[in-house]
Amino acid sequence: MKVAVIGGGAAGFFAAISCKTQHPDAAVSIFEKTAKTLTKVKVSGGGRCNVTNACEPQSEFLRHYPRGQKQLKKTFNHFNRKDTIEWFEKKGVLIKAESDGRMFPKTDDSQTIIDCLRNEVKNRGASVVTKVAIMALISEPEGFSLTFDSGQTQFFNHVIVATGGSSKSASYDWLRKLGHAIVEPVPSLFTFNIQDEPRLKALMGLAVPYALVKIQGTKLAQGGPVLITHWGLSGPAALKLSAWGARQLHEMKYDFNVQINWAGTMNEEMLRTEVTKTSEQQSKKKIINAKPFELPNRLWEYLLSRVDLKNDTIWTEVKKKDKNRLINVLLNDEYKVLGKTTFKEEFVTCGGVELSEVDFNTMESRKVPGMYFAGEVLDIDGVTGGFNFQAAWSTGFVAGKLGK
Structure with a gap:
């Protein structure tokens, strides 16, 4: 089984790790169009990476999402803030809470989170390909054909879309062509x-x-x-x-x-x-x-x-x-x-893939079977304080299971 993860941010990396954990024999590749991965992780929280938030109970945690709180309730039943903290600590990354509820790695350095994610992707056997853009994605009976800017076309059984938010409506045109409705993006935060x-x-x-x-x-x-x-x-x-x-x-x-x-x-x-x-x-x-x-x-x-x-x-x-x-x-x-x-590296958008078109128990598209979504490409956004990263970890984890 071949799986393409489109987007090398927090949601994309976590989806790839989840996929290799649940499906060890799958060939999983992360495709990132820029030269760098995890750039938002690097700059978030003033370079410390605001991993999640200590807010409890979960019902209160969900109130920090202007868009998507109803849907994320389903996803959080599979992977929530406690699971995030436990996951990182099992990898040797201790997480601390500050008085305002924000949670950071004890090192106060976002590179700690980046190194953890990159090492886990490497150790699990997933590949990361940078400076490659996907020019076309065609849904086929048994999967998807992806055409890259090099002119090469590859077939994948499943695709996980984790391209992040964009302030440009045209950035979502390729998803519109596949039949997805897009809520027009506008800036948030x-x-x-x-x-x-x-x-x-x-x-x-x-x-x-x-x-x-x-x-x-x-x-x-x-x-x-x-x-x-x-x-x-x-x-x-x-x-x-x-x-x-x-x-x-x-x-x-x-x-x-x-x-x-x-x-x-x-x-x-x-x-x-x-x-x-x-x-x-x-x-x-x-x-x-x-x-x-x-x-x-x-x-x-x-x-x-x-x-x-x-x-x-x-x-x-x-x-x-x-x-x-x-x-x-x-x-x-x-x-x-x-x-x-807005801070370009940290910008968050309101808008993206219409939430009713995604099953939040699996993150699979209701329009295109075999396609999954994770992160800010969806019409989900949280307020400042670690809530957007939690949405990325949770949706990425569930998407990577491929409905398992």
């Missing part, structure tokens, strides 16, 4: 460009542990850490918001107002109580030195400037109207977003 507030950009590198971020005029809202960058807003809160709002924000042409509650979980009544308490208990202190709740000093100074309050003002000198303006900017700070920034 991106940051917000803010161009009209240079003073905010001066805070680049500043992180706020928790803030609530909303898109005005929509129901979209997410809480979490916020990072201020030289182009605008990033961090988990912004990234989660971009994932859940991927299609809506695309339709808005990435032109919208973002509203930030720097006080996080506090509402107006709670914040007003804290401001009153601070002004009474620290009445003789300068406002720059006495905050109503924990905030980075540079951000506090910037927000005071937003409401024209001088740093050396004593709390007893702050007028009622100024307190109201301060409370408002802490709860409802607004910025105009024009555009987005």
Whole structure:
């Protein structure tokens, strides 16, 4: 039996390993059109590789997928986050959890994961062919004919498609020709460009542990850490918001107002109580030195400037109207977003193969028997934090079983 795995990313490698584990006698080949494999694994998590997430139970874990959570429930019944951790640890790669739930190899080096996957593929006897593009794929009664850019044609009994996500609709044309419906791809997991507030950009590198971020005029809202960058807003809160709002924000042409509650979980009544308490208990202190709740000093100074309050003002000198303006900017700070920034190596797309056309108990196509799918080529995407890699490991593992 010959099996072609199209795509040399996380899902493709895991599918090939699974296939050789379940079908040791099969001839399994991974075909990657670029010169390098596992490139997204290399750069993910700041070069540490966010393998999965410690979130439990599984029902809660699934809530981190804007698209595909219902379908992945079936796949996770075969291979889930616990199986992932156990699999890597059996290969000698210990996995650790951080306070926010993200899980990394104990080495804090993505190369550890890459080496593990490459060694396992080699040890299992699968082959990896790089710099080869597939020009045509024809479904035949007993399998598939693949024609490569070299002009050579080879026959395979099964094909596992793990080509990853693409922002270009035309990239899916070959799957359309085979009868598959494609949900139009749009970007997911991106940051917000803010161009009209240079003073905010001066805070680049500043992180706020928790803030609530909303898109005005929509129901979209997410809480979490916020990072201020030289182009605008990033961090988990912004990234989660971009994932859940991927299609809506695309339709808005990435032109919208973002509203930030720097006080996080506090509402107006709670914040007003804290401001009153601070002004009474620290009445003789300068406002720059006495905050109503924990905030980075540079951000506090910037927000005071937003409401024209001088740093050396004593709390007893702050007028009622100024307190109201301060409370408002802490709860409802607004910025105009024009555009987005995506990291090319780490980009995630919303869109891909229509999920109803795939059996998620086997990952086999309902349109083309013998063809299986794994990873982001499907209309599945998770928020930041290891959820996209978990989808890759799980779908790759199940696809590699070839329905066994």
